[in-house]
Amino acid sequence: MDVDLANSITIYDTTLRDGAQREGLSLSLEDKIRIARALDQLGVPFIEGGWPGANPKDVQFFWQLQENPLNHAEVVAFCSTRRPHSTAAEDSMLQAILAAGTRWVTLFGKSWDLHVTEGLKTSLEENLAMIQDTIEFLRASGRRVIYDAEHWFDGYKQNPEYALQTLLAACRAGAEWLVFCDTNGGTLPHEIAQIVREAIAAIHPIEPQAQFGIHTHNDSDTAVANALAAVQAGVTMVQGTINGYGERCGNANLCSLIPNLQLKLGYPCISDEQILHLSQTSRFVSEVVNLAPDEHAPFVGRSAFAHKGGIHVSAVERNPLTYEHIQPEQVGNRRRIVISDQAGLSNVLAKARTFGIDLDRQDPVCREILQRLKELESQGYQFEAAEASFDLLMRSALGQRQTLFEIRGFQVHCNMIPNPDNPYARPDSLATVKITVNGQEILEAAEGNGPVAALDAALRKALMNFYPAIADFYLTDYKVRILDGTAGTSAKTRVLVESSNGLQRWTTVGVSPNILDASYQAVVEALEYGLLISNQLPLVART
């Protein structure tokens, strides 16, 4: 397929190559294939797959895609110019590039004289020959070439004549795109704009067919701004990575660049349908690379359209434009209203609606809920992460909270006797609970790997006969936070418990100076809330 370059900015993704150069990120072959297919679906026209010849995984990646090609995107192989004082034909890396079987190759070469004399330890003339020969070799082998001018901006600042000669050499040899790289990420947007304008003005009269691109790094936290400045100065290709992954501080983040270009500046990049998958693609890639998603990432982060301050929520409820720069749905994201001590009535009303509760602003119970929320938050409860507990709080205030069971008491014993045969063995714990359901009293005991697990198991055991749905509940996360660190072991703790029934997830909170009591509160609310959303009514207990 030929990439349609007319009238648009061409997006070039390098997640699989420069993204994989991020410290802490490691991709298996299978990961690379899954990400490539997700990018293909997103509509990215160029996907840089790696450096075949640099490692076996990248070699296999290109072989696998030869057997099962992508649907739309061009997969691009990446490599450097030939080594000094050799020929391109005898360069083993370039043989690996040809074996990768791609139609396009991206070649990086030196623009900065310092890199030529200090890094490559060769002459400025030889570097020009390396660029020219390598591209001619690739062209003669039927490849189309994108030329990444490494350290372009630093090189141009030091020796503009030489930097321009490197681009002209690439262009004369047959490179179709010349990409200005801010390799060290130190250039600021105004410099990018000026240098790109000057370079294009110098090259276009000599090589009018040349097309230009930009590749920026985020060391000055301006990678996206730099890429946008370059586009406004005349480039038509933008290189970047999903979630901004990349060497050191990362590359220009395509999840910000694509919407900025397409929705703000009006440059088509991918289709209107495809951009709706941007948030999903961002999360998918973070899942595959096994890095926690950045919740606060612009456009695609979970908090990108989360409103917490009462004033904000009040206005957004009236008109979202008041505190949103785009509609979240345009990039496949969604608006969220956060509940906390920063809330006003508007937050309470909006959150209640998401739980299917229609509150009247004039009803005094709304203020009561808000006051109770603020009181509890001042004691250390945190409801923005524990919406299930907030739902229960609202239902209590509204007189809609059913008593599904009552806890009469519990005890937990821990066996802390060290086991010399297995010093890592966790303590055995035993919990007993006494509860009543429908007036019937039950005493149960259970063991667990630690006191919270034992308590949770004993509660479930006691309730299971009345509420069989409990068999499907399980804890998915348990977080503890010390709230007043200076109080030592008697400090107040906050426990957040996340639970699931396989279909839904919900989080509850407990706070106490006793960690077991805090856990108990959160676990009991978790069971109650699970039953509430499973619409369970008590059965007559089987004996």
Ligand SMILES: CC(=O)SCCNC(=O)CCNC(=O)[C@H](O)C(C)(C)COP(=O)(O)OP(=O)(O)OC[C@H]1O[C@@H](n2cnc3c(N)ncnc32)[C@H](O)[C@@H]1OP(=O)(O)O
């Ligand atoms: C800006 C960028 O992000 S460029 C991409 C950087 N990515 C990577 O480096 C990841 C993949 N790299 C690798 O697997 C390895 O570094 C390899 C296989 C490429 C090379 O490995 P080695 O042969 O062991 O060399 P080493 O990594 O120590 O040094 C790089 C060599 O490339 C040479 N080189 C660097 N840039 C260029 C260039 N543009 N053109 C030609 N040669 C170059 C260096 O001079 C050095 O050569 P020397 O060994 O003759 O001194």
Ligand SMILES: CC(=O)C(=O)O
């Ligand atoms: C090519 C490249 O990755 C760079 O110059 O940063």
